[in-house]
Amino acid sequence: MSYYFEDVSSGQSFESASRTITNYEIMSFAGLTGDFAPAHTDDVYASKSVFGKRVAHGSLVISLAMGLLQRLELFSGTVIAPLDMTWKFGKPVLLGDTIRVRMTIQEKRETSKPDRGLLVRAIEVLNQEGDVVQSGTSALLVRRRPA
Amino acid sequence: MSYYFEDVSSGQSFESASRTITNYEIMSFAGLTGDFAPAHTDDVYASKSVFGKRVAHGSLVISLAMGLLQRLELFSGTVIAPLDMTWKFGKPVLLGDTIRVRMTIQEKRETSKPDRGLLVRAIEVLNQEGDVVQSGTSALLVRRRPA
Amino acid sequence: MSYYFEDVSSGQSFESASRTITNYEIMSFAGLTGDFAPAHTDDVYASKSVFGKRVAHGSLVISLAMGLLQRLELFSGTVIAPLDMTWKFGKPVLLGDTIRVRMTIQEKRETSKPDRGLLVRAIEVLNQEGDVVQSGTSALLVRRRPA
Amino acid sequence: MSYYFEDVSSGQSFESASRTITNYEIMSFAGLTGDFAPAHTDDVYASKSVFGKRVAHGSLVISLAMGLLQRLELFSGTVIAPLDMTWKFGKPVLLGDTIRVRMTIQEKRETSKPDRGLLVRAIEVLNQEGDVVQSGTSALLVRRRPA
Amino acid sequence: MSYYFEDVSSGQSFESASRTITNYEIMSFAGLTGDFAPAHTDDVYASKSVFGKRVAHGSLVISLAMGLLQRLELFSGTVIAPLDMTWKFGKPVLLGDTIRVRMTIQEKRETSKPDRGLLVRAIEVLNQEGDVVQSGTSALLVRRRPA
């Protein structure tokens, strides 16, 4: 049910499910990566910080955003490889925030190989207030529909 | 013991510890993010793929790389915020590969505020063969040494 | 210290320890199974739902109930295999509920093999109010005491 | 994109993705449930057992099967509640086995409320050899398409 | 079913279940504690070490030993508090080793309060070869049988 290169068009938009970033996500990401910076793991420190509570790791938000997108299974049978990515850390994502992802096909590019094409996706991560907290672009090499 | 903006110079390089990407990392990242694509979670599929075994998620490698860097505690007391990032997915990272990170200060930039500066870090993720598997840049807003 | 088929009688009842279903259980079960439905993982959605908070996955409650029973070690050295099971999802189990299990030997049945017998266990999962939230039966093939 | 009661018909079949049951799944399920029986956690014991290796907990397989089904998102926006379930533990599922789920709409039943209907789903869990290792039925209360 | 102070006698011995220390235990302990030393997390390093493979953290073995003892539920309803402990790290515990615990009541001591007594337990952790890999003593304040 996933899309071939031909099946999506520039400007087309998709929205992921939402999920809350609980203590579980933050602490298991700390444990997975070894990043135990006090902003993520120390309530005393965090309560005195400008945010007043612990924040999610920047790359945790990237990871959850990519996972939310993947769950849409848009290109799960047709993707060949991820290529370049750019990313902007906008606003902090706090413990308890609920995020979702809006993805828009920004550009479709031919490649030298006729069986595939390049999709540049604009990605926005939004919190429960609708604010864009992180955003970026991610290029995907995707198969064309077999002749 | 962490560095202020003045304490590092352009071209200066740092190398992280190494760690092996075991089944634990791949499966707990699948569980954390919800990305259960067969390349990561299905041995039968993976054994027939071009790589012959399961591969790490792209953003798992980003996350582990950022964690390996953070464990160096270079800017843990002086960082204000991460800013822009660019990333290139080069070679696949397979189950059982051992990665480490080389970070080089690429550029030091003044900002409008006198108490801080911008460090652009070039980041390379290397596997056990010494191949660069992923690479990119990541900007960090870092405090200047208080007068 | 575990029971042989002869050691329990129809109508005999056992009660497990209690445990609270925290966010840890729900999120790690979501991650283990890939079931990230918003009722389990989205606080915004859940706060507007009829329950007002996130609920435990149905099969998480089955799993925790079976684990609570296993911790009694009643048949740990004598069980041969689990057989048929029936299950009824009664009331929702909410984040923060504390559950325990009451198990009653409902039926003892001879089998064609003389070294074993079939125990049908009636299982009730109760919450902190004493309400039965899930219930069912589970058959177990258990060794007879060696002659 | 999920189905209303009217959208599926008796006999219609769906197949899930596949996933391998690695040591991660077995050990994290042991930890989640507290069921550390030696068949799941002791390699020395398991290597001498009839299966020659550790086996998955019965309710781990139920949980993974339900998760694989949920990932199809067939009824994610229309399900009201799960009701009765029956289950048969057929063959052991060993460490390293790769499972998938085949679900068939077995029966559609009217209920007293006009806005919903009951779907009885026949569920089969298959291993990498195509053998049915567990199977059962699970009833789901699903919304009808709003008039 | 747990023991009061009066119910055990000096010299009495108990043996726990066995469990294998898999990659799951080592990596989740690294993540829980933040101890990612290469002896625990780097296969390349470990394969060149004197042990030839990764080793369990010392305090992981303490923790698993205490957990194996607790699963015997000897004093679960009667313990008041753990007191002093001594410990000796004897032999390394390698990835894949299977451990069990032998506990012997070494000493029973009166305390100033008549409702309790002190049990000094000698604890030995054995591997699959029967070698004692770690050992120590652990004092427990335990209730006396109510008059």
Next chain:
Amino acid sequence: MSYYFEDVSSGQSFESASRTITNYEIMSFAGLTGDFAPAHTDDVYASKSVFGKRVAHGSLVISLAMGLLQRLELFSGTVIAPLDMTWKFGKPVLLGDTIRVRMTIQEKRETSKPDRGLLVRAIEVLNQEGDVVQSGTSALLVRRRPA
């Protein structure tokens, strides 16, 4: 950047980072070790206990303390092995407490081998109030600086 035997002197003190013991740590430690005693896992029980809330496992605190110390990387390249340890469980550590570790070199001892020495470290675990909750000593065999 780690210390050789010669590099530290008796009386020298080091302080670790702080971290909060959240529900994640307690529940994942319960799952790792199999110790699900109600003081750790049952909110109803815990709310009626003398502490009013769930407490951390004693060996969880040991493990987190050792991890906090290891993150200082003081002896990461020079340690040969841990030897004896003594430990005192002073005050309970409650869910939500924030701990840090103070380590003081208590004694430096020559050994028969000229390439190494024994460091006895005094270890104190402090909570957010500055109270010492657990304490002990831990001996470490550490390399001397190569001639």
